[in-house]
Amino acid sequence: PRYGETEKVRTTCSYCGVGCQMHLHIKDNRVQRITGADTAPNNGSLCVKGRFGYDFIHSEERLTHPLIREKDGFRKVSWDEALKKIADHFTKIKLQDGPDKMGVLVSARMTNEDNYIAQKFARTVLKTNNIDHCARLCHASTVAGLAASFGSGAMTNPIADIENARVILVTGSNTTETHPVLSGFIKRAVKFNKARLIVIDPRQITLTRFAEKWLRPEPGTNVAWINGLMHVILKENLHDPDFIRQRTIDFDKLKKSLEPYTPEYVASLTGIKEKALIETARIYAAGAPSSIIYCMGITQHSSGTDNVKALANLAMLCGYMGIEGGGVNPLRGQNNVQGACDMGGLPNVYPGYKPVTDPVVRADMEKAWQVADLSPIPGMTVTEMIPAAAEKKIKSLYIIGENPMVSDPDIGHVKKCLKNLDLLVVQDIFMTETGKLAHVVLPATCFAEKNGTFTNTERRIQRIRKAVSPPGNALGDWQIICRLAGQMGMGMSYKNSREIMDEIASVTPSYAGVTYERLEEKGIHWPCPQKDHPGTPILHQETFTNGKGVFHAIEFRVPAEETCPEYPLILTTGRLLYQYHTGTMTMKTAGLNEIAPESHIEISSEDAQNAGLRDGEIAELSSRRGMVTARISISPKAVNGTVFMPFHYARAAANVLTNTALDPVAKIPELKVCAVKLRNI
Numbered sequence: 001p002r003y004g005e006t007e008k009v010r011t012t013c014s015y016c017g018v019g020c021q022m023h024l025h026i027k028d029n030r031v032q033r034i035t036g037a038d039t040a041p042n043n044g045s046l047c048v049k050g051r052f053g054y055d056f057i058h059s060e061e062r063l064t065h066p067l068i069r070e071k072d073g074f075r076k077v078s079w080d081e082a083l084k085k086i087a088d089h090f091t092k093i094k095l096q097d098g099p100d101k102m103g104v105l106v107s108a109r110m111t112n113e114d115n116y117i118a119q120k121f122a123r124t125v126l127k128t129n130n131i132d133h134c135a136r137l138c139h140a141s142t143v144a145g146l147a148a149s150f151g152s153g154a155m156t157n158p159i160a161d162i163e164n165a166r167v168i169l170v171t172g173s174n175t176t177e178t179h180p181v182l183s184g185f186i187k188r189a190v191k192f193n194k195a196r197l198i199v200i201d202p203r204q205i206t207l208t209r210f211a212e213k214w215l216r217p218e219p220g221t222n223v224a225w226i227n228g229l230m231h232v233i234l235k236e237n238l239h240d241p242d243f244i245r246q247r248t249i250d251f252d253k254l255k256k257s258l259e260p261y262t263p264e265y266v267a268s269l270t271g272i273k274e275k276a277l278i279e280t281a282r283i284y285a286a287g288a289p290s291s292i293i294y295c296m297g298i299t300q301h302s303s304g305t306d307n308v309k310a311l312a313n314l315a316m317l318c319g320y321m322g323i324e325g326g327g328v329n330p331l332r333g334q335n336n337v338q339g340a341c342d343m344g345g346l347p348n349v350y351p352g353y354k355p356v357t358d359p360v361v362r363a364d365m366e367k368a369w370q371v372a373d374l375s376p377i378p379g380m381t382v383t384e385m386i387p388a389a390a391e392k393k394i395k396s397l398y399i400i401g402e403n404p405m406v407s408d409p410d411i412g413h414v415k416k417c418l419k420n421l422d423l424l425v426v427q428d429i430f431m432t433e434t435g436k437l438a439h440v441v442l443p444a445t446c447f448a449e450k451n452g453t454f455t456n457t458e459r460r461i462q463r464i465r466k467a468v469s470p471p472g473n474a475l476g477d478w479q480i481i482c483r484l485a486g487q488m489g490m491g492m493s494y495k496n497s498r499e500i501m502d503e504i505a506s507v508t509p510s511y512a513g514v515t516y517e518r519l520e521e522k523g524i525h526w527p528c529p530q531k532d533h534p535g536t537p538i539l540h541q542e543t544f545t546n547g548k549g550v551f552h553a554i555e556f557r558v559p560a561e562e563t564c565p566e567y568p569l570i571l572t573t574g575r576l577l578y579q580y581h582t583g584t585m586t587m588k589t590a591g592l593n594e595i596a597p598e599s600h601i602e603i604s605s606e607d608a609q610n611a612g613l614r615d616g617e618i619a620e621l622s623s624r625r626g627m628v629t630a631r632i633s634i635s636p637k638a639v640n641g642t643v644f645m646p647f648h649y650a651r652a653a654a655n656v657l658t659n660t661a662l663d664p665v666a667k668i669p670e671l672k673v674c675a676v677k678l679r680n681i
């Protein structure tokens with residue numbers, strides 16, 4: 001130990017979905033510094049957030065006591081008083097209005113154990129399937145699209161496998177900013193293994209510097225260019241007929257649907273030059289293997305599920321599934337977004353994606369949980385629950401570790417909806433923008449103060465370990481929920497998180513072989529169906545989860561909102577390296593805030609000139625839903641006609657402007673495209 005440190009605790013980073021392994025170095029019950037652990041997936045590396053973004057753990061601003069809102073502000077109360085108020089209210093609503101007037105929002109920042117207990121609480125105590133989480137805003141379309149194509153909605157190949165790819169197609173992912181350590185695998189593959197990199201993104205991103213091809217489609221035209229690539233591959237006989245014949249169905253439907261997508265037609269829809277499209281199709285098809293890596297530039301659209309299915313079509317067309325260096329690889333944004341989905345933090349499925357509508361499944365779950373009358377009705381999504389509050393179709397919300405007042409589209413409307421609730425309970429580690437609207441606020445522990453597991457983007461289940469004591473009276477999420485269940489007369493009692501994982505394994509087939517002992521050294525990739533099963537780094541090797549892979553004929557649809565004379569620019573939103581999600585943790589870290597203290601409007605020099613704006617000036621950006629002011633940042637990253645804003649900041653919140661139009665299948669909002677106008681003030 002150095003610097004008088006007394007302990008070194010191995011755990012998992014609490015930020016992005018890469019799930020880097022790290023050591024917390026402890027002195028006097030405080031985290032002194034963080035270093036990377038020399039094991040998978042990061043092999044010692046950490047990015048700036050993981051390495052330095054830990055001030056928040058010991059921040060003076062942490063919530064330390066339960067709070068109840070009164071006329072003149074919040075009053076500190078005991079746990080008993082806070083939980084009794086919530087329990088009485090939930091019990092009354094359940095009896096008077098019915099369980100489906102309540103909802104629970106869980107979080108990709110909670111552990112698997114926390115998420116499991118929260119969905120069990122919603123289903124067995126509240127008796128509703130109204131439970132959802134922020135995957136609805138980032139990868140709901142991945143879950144829906146890949147499940148429809150392959151039978152399983154997750155990253156198909158492990159992170160380290162990127163180095164086995166001969167061609168890497170990155171689209172809708174600013175990987176160096178959002179998944180920094182993973183981007184190192186891409187750069188190493190290009191530099192040392194001579195992999196060929198294709199970047200398809202309207203914005204110039206760091207990876208474009210390493211790319212052999214950079215295509216710059218109009219935002220919202222993904223299906224068109226993906227269909228265009230497949231059109232060329234088929235026309236030039238570059239597809240894999242053996243794979244298609246042996247392992248897939250509905251190829252003829254796909255083939256027919258691709259006929260119109262000639263390079264000329266695709267150029268007219270996307271702005272991608274014909275020659276560039278043809279050359280890119282040839283590179284991808286010549287990969288053997290080629291890997292597709294994507295993120296929210298694909299998913300956050302009203303056509304999000306179609307975009308994902310189209311990428312699945314492309315990979316199957318060339319036979320790049322179930323092999324090293326291939327696959328379709330969605331990068332999950334937050335540390336446990338994969339796990340929150342796996343644990344059934346979704347309105348239509350129990351843990352392990354078992355449908356709530358299936359009577360056999362329901363009977364099994366009733367037996368396992370020793371309850372009767374689980375609801376057969378799929379619940380509402382977060383994008384349905386919050387608007388439903390405006391009409392009193394939802395009367396109470398229990399929000400754990402989420403901050404929709406910054407993260408959800410059309411924040412002005414979100415605020416009206418949340419203020420219309422009879423009871424809003426917010427459980428978090430800080431007083432968030434959403435917490436300020438709550439009737440009851442509950443103080444929770446952060447990742448350094450609890451035991452449990454996170455499942456990273458590559459389906460690797462990994463341990464987190466308690467390193468320091470929580471501040472004040474803060475408690476772990478699952479402990480709070482179990483105490484609340486007790487107040488409502490329902491016994492939910494566990495000795496520790498290990499006991500919860502044992503129950504998870506007993507009801508979740510893909511986690512059946514998982515124990516804390518087995519996770520001690522390295523994580524395990526699910527599916528891990530037995531205690532002696534080694535886990536499954538690559539999915540769909542012999543057969544797809546569904547048996548055969550399914551091709552889908554997908555037609556291009558324009559985004560829900562297009563530019564017009566009044567709103568002539570497109571706004572697209574995204575993330576920055578130095579901030580994380582709604583800033584709850586990173587904005588409590590001095591160094592990160594010094595580098596990225598405020599929002600900005602990234603714009604091309606031509607668009608700025610047309611609007612009479614200079615770099616650094618404050619401008620007003622408005623959409624049909626609202627207006628924000630932020631500093632202009634003229635950048636070569638921006639393409640003419642499109643401006644970019646990071647969504648992290650509550651001040652100048654990009655989501656004041658964004659559109660609530662939903663993908664009809666996944667109910668994900670179109671956060672990546674809306675029409676805006678810019679004004680010099």
Ligand code: SF4
Binds near residue numbers: 014017018046050
């Ligand atoms: Fe944490 Fe992601 Fe950075 Fe790794 S890449 S240190 S998981 S934020």
